[in-house]
Amino acid sequence: MSKKKQDLVDHAESLFYNYGIHAIGLKRIVTEANVALMTMYNHFESKEDLVLEVLKQREDRYFDLLRSHVNTSDNQALAIARAHSEWLRSSRQNGCMFLRAKEEYSDPTHPINTYVVAHKEALLAFVKKENFNHEDAMRLVLLLEGATSLAEVVDVDEVATQLQSMVTTTIGE
Amino acid sequence: MSKKKQDLVDHAESLFYNYGIHAIGLKRIVTEANVALMTMYNHFESKEDLVLEVLKQREDRYFDLLRSHVNTSDNQALAIARAHSEWLRSSRQNGCMFLRAKEEYSDPTHPINTYVVAHKEALLAFVKKENFNHEDAMRLVLLLEGATSLAEVVDVDEVATQLQSMVTTTIGE
DNA sequence: TTAGAAATATAATGATCGTTCTATTTATCA
DNA sequence: TGATAAATAGAACGATCATTATATTTCTAA
Known part of the structure; x- marks a missing residue:
């Protein structure tokens, strides 16, 4: 590149x-x-092509961060929550860029839409790979997405604290 | 009108x-x-003025729905979760329109931005009014926002089920 | 040094943006 | 019916949109 x-x-x-x-x-x-x-x-080729490259690089960075935390911890749920907290703290609070891209291109056949759906399915798959069943994986991702949204209105450090606390008490270890 | x-x-x-x-x-x-x-x-007066009226009417409908559930239940946390589930089910899953408006007008001095911030503060205040402390109110709203986001990728009925279950076990009654 | 590639500035395309103006028609109600 | 208000069509505004074409300059590597 x-x-x-x-x-x-x-x-x-x-x-x-x-x-x-x-x-x-x-x-x-x-x-x-x-x-x-x-x-x-x-x-x-086009603006859409640029958008897809942006999402691809952002996805790589996010999963790299998740992996680096999961690989150095024995509490995988908390490790993911901590990685997500770090992700949030490292930038402005303007929501999840993937979901926002999907919302702007809401036609389910649009390449940007399908890319985001695949990304979120990859996130669920990543969580399940760490020995979480379907229900716990959904709950964990719900907490991550909730933290991303709440941090747009509430101080991100306070949100990160609550996220990690809720993950610890909610997700079966 | x-x-x-x-x-x-x-x-x-x-x-x-x-x-x-x-x-x-x-x-x-x-x-x-x-x-x-x-x-x-x-x-x-302008497109911005139309946007603000849209948000105002949407906010009224949302809080009316919350109030109607809270007024006919003795478990306020679960009542709010049920109301929010009904809200999600009643439309397409394209995220929280308030946060999305804020994200598009991210200048914190823009009228649309300040309106959305006030709306989310009103939501937190609504929850606190039902005898929840600051921490529980934040946790409950985090769960609501998480459900809104997750429903963009996962079946809304499945999300609603998990939301209500998580609220019951997470929020101190 | 020189050939080939990469990046540049500039302009044009046709479409759409939010907004304003003018003039005409339709609806409301005393 | 006649007066007042509401809604209409249509064009124009200057600005910006994504995209393409052309022609020139800068960089890179043999």
């Missing part, structure tokens, strides 16, 4: 996350990334 | 919820509502 291309992805992710995909034009992205518009079309 | 004005609000709410605010133009709204564009500007 060339430096220019990565700059585009990074600035696109930040702007899309802060304002939404439809709300941000390509001109704003290339300007802030110090890249020519034609360079963007040299690297990506 | 004249019939034409209410038609505008209803169709705007549906379109905004399904696709997002920036993604929907006023032309689409007035066309589907069978109303002239100038009629919309006769009733609302």
Whole structure:
């Protein structure tokens, strides 16, 4: 991945996350990334293609974070909750970018929509892989998503504390 | 509220919820509502003004539903969870419209942003009014928001079942 | 040094955005 | 019926949208 291309992805992710995909034009992205518009079309087929690359890189970072916590703990539920707390603390609180992308492209046949659905199914599968049954996996993910939303209105540190507490008492070890 | 004005609000709410605010133009709204564009500007100062009216009516409906359940139950936490489940079941699963509006207008001084923050603070206050302390109120709202998000990916009935179960075991009666 | 690739600036495309203006028609009600 | 208000169609505004074309410059590697 060339430096220019990565700059585009990074600035696109930040702007899309802060304002939404439809709300941000390509001109704003290339300007802030110090890249020519034609360079963007040299690297990506379309805006939709850029969005998908943003989501793909973000997904990789998220699962890498989850894995690094799970691999160094013996309480997998709490490890996931701690990883998610760290994820939340590391950026602005503007909700889950994956769900927001799905909500903007709510046609279930749209590539962005199907990508997000697959991402959330991958998250559920990740949890189940750590020896949680279907019900506990759903409960854990519900708590993670609730923390992401609540942190938009309540201080993220307070939310993280409650998340970890609730996961400990709710999810069967 | 004249019939034409209410038609505008209803169709705007549906379109905004399904696709997002920036993604929907006023032309689409007035066309589907069978109303002239100038009629919309006769009733609302701007698109932002229309958005605020949509949120206001939606907020009224949501709190009315919460109140009706709380007033006919002695388990207030479960009553709120049941009301929220009914709310989710009664429409498409595209997330919390209030948080989504806030996310699209993430400038904390924007009227839409401040309206949503006030709405979520009102929700927390509503819960606290039912004899829940600050911590339990936050936990309950976290569970509600988590259910809203999870229902975008998992069958809403399954989510509602888990929500009510988690509320019962998590929130001190 | 030089050939080929990458990135650039600029302009044009047709479409849509929110908003405003004008002029005409329709509905309401005393 | 006649007066007042509500709603209408249609065009125009300047701005921005995603995308494409053209032509020039900068970088890179042999």
